[in-house]
Amino acid sequence: MFQLSAENIANVGDKLFWGEERVIEQQQTLAVLDFVRSRTGTDRISERELMRLWRSAETEMDGIWVSGRTNYSSLTGRELNFVLDQLQVMAIAPNSGRRSPAVRQREFADLAKTADPFSIEIYQKIISLAQQVAGPQRKPRLLVVTASGRDPFAAVDFYTNLFKEAGADVTWLPINAAYQAAQANKTADKASCDKLPQYLEQYHGSYQRQRVYPDLMEQLSSFCQQGSEAAVELIKRSDAIFFNGGDQSLTLKALRFADGSPSPELQQIETMLKNGDMIVAGTSAGTAVMSGGSFAGSKIPMITNGDSYSAMQYGAFDLPAPMPGCDKDQSCSNGLAEDHLTYTATGGLGLFNFGVLDTHFSERGRQGRLIRLLNDTQSRFGFGVDEATALLVGFNNNENGPEVTMQVIGANGVYVVDTHGTERSGEGAATSITKVSTHYLTREDQLEIKDGIMRARFADWKFAANNSLTPMLSSGDLFERDNYKQLAHLLCSTQSRQADGRAVRVGQGHNIRLYKGAVSNSRQGVQRMQDTEVQYCSYSNLLLDITPAN
DSSP, X not given: OEEOOHHHHHHHTOHHHHOGGGHHHHHHHHHHHHHXXXXXXXXXXXXXXXXXXXXXXXXXXXXXXXXXXXXXXXXXXXXXXXXXXXXXXXOBXXXXXXXXXXXXXXXXXXXXXXXXXXXXXXXXXXXXHHHHHHOTTSOOEEEEEOTTSSSTXXXXXXXXHHHHHTTOEEEEOOOOHHHHHHHHSEETTEEOGGGHHHHIIIIIOOOOHHHHOHHHHHHHHHHHHHHHHHHHHHHHTOSEEEEOSSOHHHHHHHHXXXXXXXXXXXXXXXXXXXXXXXXXXXXXXXXXXXBOSEETTEEOOEEEEOOHHHHHHHOEEOSOOOXXXXXXXXXXXXXXXXXXXXXXXXXXXXXXXXXXXXXXTGGGTOHHHHHHHHHHHTOOEEEEEOTTEEEEEEEOOOTTSOSEEEEEEESSEEEEEEOXXXXXXXXXXXXXXXXXXXXXXXXXXXXXXXXXXXXXXXXTTOBOOOOOOOOOEEESSTTSTTHHHHHHXXXXXXXXXXXXXXXXXXXXEEEEEEEEXXXXXXXXXXXXXXXXXXEEEEEEEEEEEEEEOO
C-alpha cells in the first residue's frame, strides 16, 4: 500500500539522493505527487491506483505544465524505486481491528488455484527431492533466501507460504548483503546490526523497509545479532535451500566476502551439497548465481547483465553491471551503456561449475549474449534455462560414471552451448564466431558430461520428425523476444537444412546462420499437462555461425 502524506513526499525530495544534475526531475516529481495527493488525501492506495493517478496527472509548475506520464518515463529505475519506497506503507491485515501495533497483512500462495501446471510441477519436484534427503520420518526442512531482491523482504511471504503449501517445513534465512555488511563492520567485537537500514540503502537501494515490514525487519535484526554461527547451525538442520530472483550480484555479496572468499554460510552449503545432504534450487538470478568454480582448468564466470545485440557489437566486460535506466541520467559508469554485457570473472557461488548459467532465456533472446560471453572468456559450456522450466542436476561420485547428469522438466527447454570446435576471428563488432555446437533439450531429455564430452539423450516418447517439408527459413530481429527459438523450432521439425537470421540496427549488426551438420539430430513429441497440450522439438549438435553483417 502507498500513502502520499506530507512527510512521505518530503522524503522523496531528498536533495542528497537526487543531486544537482537531476534537480528538474526531482521538482517535477514532487509537483506531480502533490497533485496526486490533492486527489487522494492521506488515504492508503494500491500501487496500481498510484500508477494510474501518476501517469494521468497534469499540473503546473512555475508556469510550465508538467505531464505525469512524461515525468514517470523520465525517471531511472533507481529513482523510481526510491520514490515508491518513500511512499510505501505497511499493508494492514483486515482482521487487525484496533490492535496496537497493527498486524501486517501477509501474502499467501494457493497452489490449487495456480494456473501454470508446470510451475507447480517444479515446486513439487524440489520438495520431492528434499524429502529424499530428509527421509520418510518427517517433512523436509527448506530454507528460503531472498538476498537477490532489491527489496529482500518483498518475496518472503510468497515463497515461505508456497513451499509450505507444497509440503515442507519452511524457514526464511535472512542472509543478504546488508546482513553481511553488519557482520563485517564490528564495534567492540559486535556486529553493527543497528545500521541495517543504512546498509539496506547502500547495498540494495532499498528504503523505509522497517516501516513496511516491521516484523521481518525485527527478524533480520535478531538474526544479525546471533551471527554466522547460528546461521550455519540453521543450514545444518535443513534439507534444501531456495534462492529467489532479482540481482545475482546481491546474492554474491550475501555469501562471499569482499575478497571473494566464501562466508561460513556458503562453506556449509558447499559441504552439504557435495555430500548429498542438501538440495540447492533457485529461480532467475537465484539460478545464474550458482555458476562459478572451474571446469577443465578454466574458471567459470557469472553473467550479470546485457542483451544479445549489445553483446555481439561490443563484447563482454568484467565490470559491475550498469544500473537499470542509467542511460537516462548519464550515470552509467566505466563507459558502459545499460544494455552492455557484463560478467564477474571470478564466478558466483560456485555450486555449479560445469558452465555459465543464464535464465529467462529463449523468451528474451539471450542466445547471442551467452555465446559471446563464452567466446570472450574462453569458457566451454553455457546453459540457458527458459521460463517455467528447470534443469535438474545430479552429481555422480562413481568413478566409472559421468561427472554430472542433468534432466529438463517444465514447460519449455534448456539451450546448451558447447564451444569445443568453435572458430573465432576479429574483434569488437567485427567478431565472427562460427561452428558453434548448440543443443536444445526439452521435457525429460537428459544430458551428461564425462571426460569433457557432452552427450544428449532424448526422452523415449519423442520421435524423429516426419515432416517432409523443406521451407526456406529466415527471420529478422533474431534476438528479439523468442524469435530465435521459433526459427530453430521450424528447423528442428522440418527437413530444411538451414535457417538464416539477422540482428541489425541502423545498418550495423550480425548475420546468424543455423544449420544441420553430419551429427545433428532432432526429436519431437507432444505432452499434456492438465488442459495444456505442448509440442516439443529437441535437437542436438545444431551448428551456428554469427558473422558481421557488413
